[in-house]
Amino acid sequence: MNTHAIELTTRDGERLRFECASDRNLLEAAADAHIVLPAQCGQGNCGTCYADVTHGNFTLGKHNPAALPDGADEGGTLLCCTFPNSDLRISLPFDHDRILIGKIQVRNAEITAVDAVGGNTIRLELRLSPDEDGGSVAEFEPGRFMELEVPGQAIKRAYSLSNTANWEGRLEFLIRLQPGGLFSTWLREQAAVGQALIVHGPKGAFGLYESGLRPRWFVAGGTGLAPMLSMLRRMAEFQEPHPARLYFGANQAEDLFCQTELKALQAELPQLQVIFCVWKPDDSWPGFCGTPVDALAQDLEDATVLPDIYLCGPPALIDAAEAAARAKGVPDKQVLSERFLPA
Numbered sequence: 001m002n003t004h005a006i007e008l009t010t011r012d013g014e015r016l017r018f019e020c021a022s023d024r025n026l027l028e029a030a031a032d033a034h035i036v037l038p039a040q041c042g043q044g045n046c047g048t049c050y051a052d053v054t055h056g057n058f059t060l061g062k063h064n065p066a067a068l069p070d071g072a073d074e075g076g077t078l079l080c081c082t083f084p085n086s087d088l089r090i091s092l093p094f095d096h097d098r099i100l101i102g103k104i105q106v107r108n109a110e111i112t113a114v115d116a117v118g119g120n121t122i123r124l125e126l127r128l129s130p131d132e133d134g135g136s137v138a139e140f141e142p143g144r145f146m147e148l149e150v151p152g153q154a155i156k157r158a159y160s161l162s163n164t165a166n167w168e169g170r171l172e173f174l175i176r177l178q179p180g181g182l183f184s185t186w187l188r189e190q191a192a193v194g195q196a197l198i199v200h201g202p203k204g205a206f207g208l209y210e211s212g213l214r215p216r217w218f219v220a221g222g223t224g225l226a227p228m229l230s231m232l233r234r235m236a237e238f239q240e241p242h243p244a245r246l247y248f249g250a251n252q253a254e255d256l257f258c259q260t261e262l263k264a265l266q267a268e269l270p271q272l273q274v275i276f277c278v279w280k281p282d283d284s285w286p287g288f289c290g291t292p293v294d295a296l297a298q299d300l301e302d303a304t305v306l307p308d309i310y311l312c313g314p315p316a317l318i319d320a321a322e323a324a325a326r327a328k329g330v331p332d333k334q335v336l337s338e339r340f341l342p343a
């Protein structure tokens with residue numbers, strides 16, 4: 001088996017090097033070298049690990065053509081299913097601060113709470129077991145996700161963290177129960193306080209990015225609220241002064257969970273405006289009628305400064321919000337998203 005030298009260059013000019021055998025995909029080989037690149041599905045479906053090969057030959061394995069952006073260059077590829085046939089030079093479309101240097105952590109944890117919060121959604125809280133140094137710090141950037149594995153059952157699913165880093169090893173997730181879903185069924189029927197889970201991560205590249213004091217608008221559908229809560233909680237902890245809006249959408253008013261948490265957040269982050277959006281309200285609903293994308297498009301009409309926009313939830317919501325932002329002239333680099341793709 002041939003091994004090839006791979007050189008990555010980030011958008012801000014940082015160079016990283018590792019080796020990759022011709023039967024191994026670049027994403028896994030990079031992770032083996034402790035270079036954890038932004039990625040989600042690992043199956044050529046989501047497009048998160050898109051990059052541009054500028055020198056060398058490669059084979060792009062099985063993937064979904066829709067995951068490659070329209071008008072991708074000849075060298076445009078998805079690192080999770082790219083196999084090198086020669087040494088490669090690769091240009092990455094993001095800065096080096098999106099790359100995690102180190103091993104993906106795998107740790108044991110225990111369920112400390114599993115509560116229904118409405119909208120067919122569970123709030124799951126875990127506590128990390130102490131590591132080999134005896135510490136149990138939960139260290140992660142807001143917006144990241146973890147993969148949760150049920151021991152012995154080969155079920156592993158990605159979930160966004162909704163809390164912020166802490167010394168006590170606390171991890172909080174908001175999980176919508178999908179009918180017939182493997183993890184959902186396990187949560188509904190078996191999960192209980194004291195049970196063990198294995199957590200892989202933190203992973204991902206979604207999160208706050210620094211752009212001066214530009215307003216930050218967060219658009220969440222359903223449990224897409226989780227990473228938004230994490231980012232807003234961090235803003236509150238650091239008393240960041242950016243104007244902030246949260247558009248939180250659900251089909252019906254009773255599905256708008258976490259209202260108490262959002263009120264508490266507004267008390268700590270007074271500039272935060274929360275716009276609850278109900279798609280199919282009854283006559284008593286006093287708030288915005290429509291999707292969070294409708295509300296976003298409406299408010300962008302009057303925006304004097306084009307905001308940074310953070311999107312999270314089902315892919316259809318994100319596609320619609322990206323189209324609305326583009327139509328109103330928001331530059332693509334000001335729109336960040338996390339898609340909740342099924343495994």
Ligand SMILES: Cc1cc2nc3c(=O)[nH]c(=O)nc-3n(C[C@H](O)[C@H](O)[C@H](O)COP(=O)(O)OP(=O)(O)OC[C@H]3O[C@@H](n4cnc5c(N)ncnc54)[C@H](O)[C@@H]3O)c2cc1C
Pocket residue numbers: 040041145157158159160161173174175176177178179180181182183184185204223224226314338339340341342343
């Ligand atoms: C990066 C990332 C972060 C995520 N964060 C969260 C989160 O914070 N909260 C959360 O609730 N989910 C999140 N998800 C989705 C989550 O990983 C699972 O896909 C979801 O919980 C279903 O898992 P399951 O095992 O219950 O269903 P599966 O056994 O995987 O699927 C069972 C059936 O349900 C369908 N299905 C699965 N997911 C959906 C969906 N979203 N909408 C409609 N049908 C679906 C499948 O197509 C399949 O037919 C995230 C996904 C990604 C990639």
